Amino acid sequence: MPLLSETYACVPTTERGRGILISGGPKSNSILFTNNRSVLILNLDNPLDVSVYGDHGYQATVARYSPNGEWIASADVSGTVRIWGAYNDHVLKKEFKVLSGRIDDLQWSPDGLRIVACGDGKGKSLVRAFMWDSGTNVGEFDGHSRRVLSCAFKPTRPFRIVTCGEDFLVNFYEGPPFRFKLSRRDHSNFVNCIRFSPDGSKFISVSSDKKGILFDGKTGEKIGELSSEDSHKGSIYAVSWSPDGKQVLTVSADKSAKVWEICDDGNGKLKKTLTCSGSGGVDDMLVGCLWQNDYLVTVSLGGTISIFSASDLDKSPRQISGHMKNVTSLAVLKNVPKTILSSSYDGLIVKWIQGIGYNCKLQRKESSQIKCLAAVEEEIVTSGFDNKIWRVHFQGDQCGDANSIDIGCQPKDLSLALLCPELALITIDSGVVILRGTKVMSTINLGYAVTASAISPDGSEAIIGGQDGKLHVYSITGDTLKEEAVLEKHRGAISVIRYSPDVSMFASGDANREAIVWDRVSREVKLKNMLYHTARINCLAWSPDSSMVATGSLDTCVIIYEVDKPASSRMTIKGAHLGGVYGLAFIDELSLVSSGEDACIRVWRLSPQ
């Protein structure tokens, strides 16, 4: 049975112009954030220790630990709040439909009995507070006319709730049962985040008008501001108090994070400005922050999580990153064992090192989208949606100048002859293009709709799969293809073809859930009945000694077959990636790496049979 050995987590989903809210555990050093439909629990001490909750039916927006650390409440864009166990299997306790639109923020009361949720509702309710186990309402929340971006519960008695939103207002409610008390209109733009200090004496609201305002926790009166000299030059998206309540961390669209000291009179003085190194573009805008015990965590628009140490603010931060979108291709580099390259369709290529995790993002000179990726030694060949093939040499994390070759049509699949990597075979709508280096050798129209292709490592043979399920085997001489054989066994469009590393066999997978292993020389079927998937097969990989074949499918499972045994004695990994498995590669005889729609990459350890 394959066991999960490492997970390289995805990063929080970010949106330009809005902040995101991340939260931390009350006892441990783990943080919670959301990516698409999953909620991730990441351990700051060990970023490889990550746990994923994938049961939301819609995009999840925010998640928070209960004050006793036992439960997590998470919310999504449909207005549903799910409360589930924080450990082990994440068993669901309750699910409530709280608002009629997306939920933007969620907070527990300090005794863990009530939850307040705020967001967008069509019509009446924009904020609701309810008992955690029964869902009964504990107050009436009028006073807002537009989307409520954030809410906070006073952590000490007497209980108060404050909310802030796009109507520039900060509202103060007393209770329980909660009633509107007063409203403050001190901001001149969206109020993005509002938080109580841990002792409940003050709360601070930050806004897109670059100001942060402090209020008294019991009465709601304004007591002071963050000082305007050295203040942020862009919208402030999030704020977080230190555990002792004397300092505050704010992050802003001006790509910096600032630590302020809050004096007793309620004014804030700048203590330190923290900036992270980055590529300097829009992706460096900071959108989320958290002060978790000794760690200061900031999240940038591009998804980079920077972890500073609170006790030593001058130390440069540890940066973790990953993918935000569907990871469509994986490549394992041979010459530097244990290095994995992954690419997602938004054009991001990330380098990972097995055992350590995130290594770096490849800094590409052009940022086009990537559909297919093939990597050999220190060269990457990518194709996107713009009729061009890019060949790039990379060293460490820097890419050299990319050579682009315009092939005239959109490339559908890409395959490199591994022993002579200048030879590449690219399939286009109804034909193929043979590339040698950066020159198009020939464009051949084959007359049928082509869906997948593979070229043998020595470049002498190519197999092209069509929409009708037929596999055409061609021999390559110079720049022409000569058809040698047509194999008909598949009952659906071919989705992937791969040669085995020892070139004695090849395997093909189709959209009708079936995979077949063929003998290369005799072109006979070697292993059939590999029909155990329940949706189209997306990717296929051979183990380095050619003894095992793994297939990954849209049904989120990865199945590993041994070529010498019948197909029924297979190993299945169920639920490998929420949304479907899109990339698969073997690292060595016993380790398999897979990637999928949930933007995570997982390494599995196979026990020898």
Add this chain to the structure above:
Amino acid sequence: MANATSGMAVHDDCKLKFLELKAKRTYRFIVFKIEEKQKQVIVEKLGEPTKSYEDFTASLPADECRYAVYDFDFVTEENCQKSRIFFIAWSPDTSRVRSKMIYASSKDRFKRELDGIQVELQATDPTEIGLDVIRSRAS
């Protein structure tokens, strides 16, 4: 043309062999075939009690429909030896449509003739008659 739902005769041999399997346990499995020209269901293969499940799945053709009866022995959680008689309607996706139609419409009447079937299974490809599937249906 005779109507398959009411017109398919069942050869006496089928009933006799099934009763022997049920009462005297002389066979592990029986494979039935519909002989179109004689419009009859006849016994095609018989398996001895020593045969295994793999022998049974190997005896089903990959692209033709069949009916089959299998006597499955297993041990429950409380450590009791139990057995279940399975009726398998084998209708692979790769067989001809006419064949699938005839077998599907004659199945009910044929099953009624065999008294004592405990579990029914329909399989359209080899993955659906895997040993794990049978074991999960047995309990």
